[in-house]
Amino acid sequence: MDPLADLLDGVRARSAEFCRAVLEPPWALRIADGAMLTLATALRGHAWIVPDGGEPVLMRTGDVAIVKGPDPYTIGDDPATEPHTIVHAGNRLTTMDGVDVTEELRLGPRTSGLAPDGSAIVASGTYQVSGDVSGRLLNALPPILVVPRPGAQEPIMELLGQELSGEGPGQRVFLDRLLDLALISTLRAWFARPEARAPGWYRAQSDPLIGPALRLIHDDPARPWTVAALAGKVGASRAAFARRFASLVGEPPMAYLTGWRIALAADLLRSPETTIEAVARHVRYANAFALSVAFKRVRGVSPSRHRAGLPR
Structure with a gap:
């Protein structure tokens, strides 16, 4: 998608x-x-x-x-x-x-x-x-x-x-x-x-390099993407790809990927029957602890507190 x-x-x-x-x-x-x-x-x-x-x-x-x-x-x-x-x-x-x-x-x-x-x-x-x-x-x-x-x-x-x-x-x-x-x-x-004033991710969809990269991220967010891997997929050098992505989208590729994974995790956490460990694997984190560290860094709250609807 x-x-x-x-x-x-x-x-x-x-x-x-x-x-x-x-x-x-x-x-x-x-x-x-x-x-x-x-x-x-x-x-x-x-x-x-x-x-x-x-x-x-x-x-x-x-x-x-x-x-x-x-x-x-x-x-x-x-x-x-x-x-x-x-x-x-x-x-x-x-x-x-x-x-x-x-x-x-x-x-x-x-x-x-x-x-x-x-x-x-x-x-x-x-x-x-x-x-x-x-x-x-x-x-x-x-x-x-x-x-x-x-x-x-x-x-x-x-x-x-x-x-x-x-x-x-x-x-x-x-x-x-x-x-x-x-x-x-x-x-x-x-x-x-x-x-x-369309957001960067929307404008970038029509770009011949960044558009395909965004679709790769959204099609398979759990894949172990790196800047080099994304750049290789769209036929660009790592440095040129990173500069163009940041310029069009408004943030570096890995920051965008992290934000998207955390958003997906936040929605998955709303389901009480899904364990934090399962959510972590779904969005490509090694375990619940790794997801918790990333989630708290981005959202300022732990996955368990987010699930419970508790404030930061």
Whole structure:
């Protein structure tokens, strides 16, 4: 796999939450579902995404937005409009004072709104992302990003919106896969934009020397890689390869490899039935002690404390 594919693997939609909101101005929704990642599009009209304490971001018709959680935020027809409804996990809706209005506002299986034919329609899907590997992707994203309509994959988003307006056999899996495709295409479009300041590992994937080396690392992180071995695989001298890798990725090859192995180990440690010794072997450390030394050096906490969720 390439780095983006590996990071996206942990963000794959599995019974994701979807919502299609049909609205008429003035409208504003308080989003408090705790989702780590939300993908949204304005199928009709526009919407302002307003983070607490941050600058409002406009999403026009056909634009696609990605919002990092889990902090709550507001989405509305105008940044100044006060929210009238809170969206909770599971698409449960309440008034601002806590009265449940889910059934009252439901227009369909996954559609809610204030009017059947509102001037604004916003479709969204949310991911409950967890794990250190997926966290590396989240860390590369701003709190809110918007890909304008010309760069967004309109057919995917339109299909997502259409599917949300009705029901059909296999719809849950169909929606999950559509959401994954929409996320991947949106991230690609975003990282291609100059203002995205794409991380080094993403930019380096297109390099004829460093791209293949990154794929070698991600395909087989447990292999006893050295700078010389990686350089030999891509047909470069050790010194030239090391300089180019550090320049493009932002860190030396062995530092990147260590960081990736430790991220994998951190996720494996979340499984209580997997021993630290087994995790060590999986990511190419001689034993649990060697992994513990490396893990604590990189993360500032031992594997056992990480597994227990204890602070440093």
